[in-house]
Amino acid sequence: MSNTLGATVHLAGQVAKVGMFAAVHELGARWAKSRAGEAGASRPGSSDAKQSDLPEQTSQRNYPNRGDILQALRDLIARDAALVSDGICQPLTDFDRSPLDIAARLREMFADIPKSAERSASEDRQEVRTEVETDGLPEYYTQNFHYQTGGYLTSESARIYDMQVETLFSGTAAAMRRQALRPIADALAGKDQRRMRLLDVACGTGRLLGEVARAFPALPLAGVDLSAAYITEARTHLGDRRHATLETGNAEALPYLDASFDIATCCFLFHELPAPVRRTALAEMARVLKPGGTLVFIDSMQHGDAPAFDGMLDAFPDRFHEPYYRQYLDDDLDAAMHDVGLVRDGAWNAFLSKVMVRRRTADRSPTR
Numbered sequence: 001m002s003n004t005l006g007a008t009v010h011l012a013g014q015v016a017k018v019g020m021f022a023a024v025h026e027l028g029a030r031w032a033k034s035r036a037g038e039a040g041a042s043r044p045g046s047s048d049a050k051q052s053d054l055p056e057q058t059s060q061r062n063y064p065n066r067g068d069i070l071q072a073l074r075d076l077i078a079r080d081a082a083l084v085s086d087g088i089c090q091p092l093t094d095f096d097r098s099p100l101d102i103a104a105r106l107r108e109m110f111a112d113i114p115k116s117a118e119r120s121a122s123e124d125r126q127e128v129r130t131e132v133e134t135d136g137l138p139e140y141y142t143q144n145f146h147y148q149t150g151g152y153l154t155s156e157s158a159r160i161y162d163m164q165v166e167t168l169f170s171g172t173a174a175a176m177r178r179q180a181l182r183p184i185a186d187a188l189a190g191k192d193q194r195r196m197r198l199l200d201v202a203c204g205t206g207r208l209l210g211e212v213a214r215a216f217p218a219l220p221l222a223g224v225d226l227s228a229a230y231i232t233e234a235r236t237h238l239g240d241r242r243h244a245t246l247e248t249g250n251a252e253a254l255p256y257l258d259a260s261f262d263i264a265t266c267c268f269l270f271h272e273l274p275a276p277v278r279r280t281a282l283a284e285m286a287r288v289l290k291p292g293g294t295l296v297f298i299d300s301m302q303h304g305d306a307p308a309f310d311g312m313l314d315a316f317p318d319r320f321h322e323p324y325y326r327q328y329l330d331d332d333l334d335a336a337m338h339d340v341g342l343v344r345d346g347a348w349n350a351f352l353s354k355v356m357v358r359r360r361t362a363d364r365s366p367t368r
Contacts, residue, residue, distance in 0.1 A: 002085060002086070002087065003084055003085055003086075003087055003091075004085055006084045006085070006090065006091040007081045007082070007084040007085035007091070008081075009091045009092065010080070010081050010084040010091035010092055011077060011078075011080075011081040013091065013092045013095065014077050014080060014081070014171075014175060015077065017094075017095075017171040018073070018077070018170055018171040018172060019171075020171060021166050021167055021169075021170050021171030022170040022171065024106065024167050025167050025168070025170050028109075028110065028113060028167055031110065031113050031117075032113050032116065032117040032120075033117075061310040061311035061314055062307060062308050062309075062310055062311050063308075063309075063311040063312055064306075064308045064309050064311075064312055065308075068306075068308045068309070072306070072309075072349070072351050072352070073172065073351055075349075075350075075351070076172060076175055076176065076350050076351040077172075077175065079175075079179065079350065080175040080178055080179075083178060083181055083182060086182075088181050088182060088185045088215060089178065089181055089211065089214065089215040090214060090215075093174075093178075093210075093211055093214050093215075094174035094175075094178075094207075094211070096210070102163075105159060105160055105162070105163045106163055108156070108159060108160045108163075109160045109163045109164055109167065112148070112149050112156075112160065115149050116146075116147040116148060116149065117147075119144060119147045119149075120147045120321065134153065137153075137226065138226075138250070138252075138277075140273070140274055140277070140323075140324070141226055143321075143323060144321070145272060145321060145322065145323075146164070146320050146321055146322070147320070147321045148161075148164065152226070152227045152229075152230060153227060153229060154229050155229045155232065155233070157229065157230075158205055158227070158229045158230045158232065158233035159233065161204070161205055161230070161233075162205055162207060168320070169351070169352065172351050172352075174207065174211070175350075175351070176298065176350050176351055176352070176353040177207060177208045177211060177267055177268075177298065178211055179298060179348075179350045179353070179355045180208060180211075180212070180265050180267065180296045180298060180355070181211065181212070181215050183294060183296045183345075183346065183355075183357045184198070184212060184215070184216065184263055184265070184294075184296060185215070185216075186294075187262065187263050187293075187294040188216060188219070188263075193216055193218040193219040194218045194219075194220070196219055196220070196262040196263065197219075197220050197221075197222065197260065197261045197262055197263070198212060198219055198220070198221050198222070198261060198262065198263040198264070198265065199221075199222045199223070199224070199254075199256065199261045199263070199264045199265070199288060200212070200221070200222070200223045200224070200264075200265045200266075200267070201224060201251050201254070201264060201265065201266040201269065201281070201284075201285060202224070202225055202226070202251055202266060202267070202268075202269040203223030203224060203225050203230075203231075203234055203246065204225055204227075204230050204234065204267075204268075205230055205233045205234050205237055206223060206233070206234030206235070206237040206238050206246070207237065208265060208267050209221055209223050209234065209238060209244060210237055210238060212265075213238065213241050213243070213244060217243075218243065219243060220243045220244075221241075221243055221244040221245070222244070222245050222246070222247075222256070222261070223244070223245075223246045223247075224246070224247055224248070224249040224251070224254060224255065224256075225246075225248065225249070226248065226249070226250050226251070227248070228248050231246050231247065231248050234246050251266075251269065251273075251277075251280075251281040251284060251285075252277060252280045252281055252284065253284065254284045254285070254287070254288050256288045257288070258287055258288065259287075259288070259289065259290045259291065259293075260288050260290070261288050261289055261290065261293060262289075262290055262293050262294070263289075263293060263294045263295075263296065264285050264288065264289055264293070264294070264295045264296070265295075265296045265297075265298075266281075266285065266295070266296075266297050266298070266299075267297075267298040267299070268298065268299055268300070268353075269281070269299065270297075270299045270328060270331075270333070271299055271300045271322060271324065271325045271328040272322065272324060272325075273324055273328075274324050274327075275324070275327055275328075275331060278328075278331065278333075278336065279336055279339075279340075282336055282337060282340050282342070283340045285340075285342075286340040286341050286342050286360055289342075289360040290360065291360055291361070291362040292359065292360060292362065293359070293360040294345070294357065294358070294359055294360075295337075295342055295356075295357070295358040295359075295360070296355070296356075296357055297333075297337075297355070297356040297357075297358065298350070298353055298354070298355050298356075299328075299353060299354060300313070300316075300325070300328070300329075300352065300353060300354070301313060301349060301352060301353060301354045302328065302329050302330065302331070302333070302354065303329045303330055305349055305354050306349055309352070313329055314326075314329070333356065334356075337356070337358050341360060341361040342358035342359065342360055342361075343358060343359050343361055344356075344357075344358060344359075345357045345358055345359045
């Protein structure tokens, strides 16, 4: 059922959210820059770095102008509002925290900025966490991604992560995640939701699962993540939803039976994985999907997805400590998915992210 009024309300709310987080982004960037300056260092890719100081591949690629960025942002917000207009989700679904809770988490985020700024100015950007238990975790996962304190391993990190991501993307992170809802709706069309199952791989704090639960309340959901702290935060976010189960587990060895899910989602994981691990994780997602099942994959754009943005993508790993991101930019995900029997069923850009919808072949053998 069309919901034009709801879409209008949603659109206005998202524009207001973008404005708020854009201001928070600017304030946080200035605060981080001043603290990094006090530490006596200027990291590559910072806003005051000279062009010649940037990585070679960064200086050789195009940068988006203001018009490019605003157009991509408008396209995302319009797609997001269309989800409400088309009756796929309700308006303002990511405004589920109280103003006091948002303010408290923003204060915690700003309190952590001096530590992150000092870490970004350090020569040891690959610092492995030593203050938390890392036994049984792959070494690549124990780094302090994004210079954030605690990496992905502490409750403090989990508590402020959503604020950090929304600030980084100026209030668009939830809208980019919500792009998964339309292909999920397509996969569920004409079917009894109660007899279907969805798995969110690397579910983090459960924000995507929360959106799916609100849009498809009868759909049984499962979420898995390597961080016990983030699973705890996800349980808090999802509350007592009867149809959602969460557990700690590795995308390289998913703790589920073959062909046990109709839909799998994976959001903002692959740019933080080494290339061989990406292949293993894709094979695992193909394994747990039923024949004909749907994979909805969302992650950063790659080189060539929007050529005007290639230079910005090149600068990102140095500015925000993404150790595997540079190789991700040129990784052939289409071929990797094809090799495990996941065939193309749609793709589009969503601001700074890309959406790839894939279907599991009946026999898991590649077909074109």
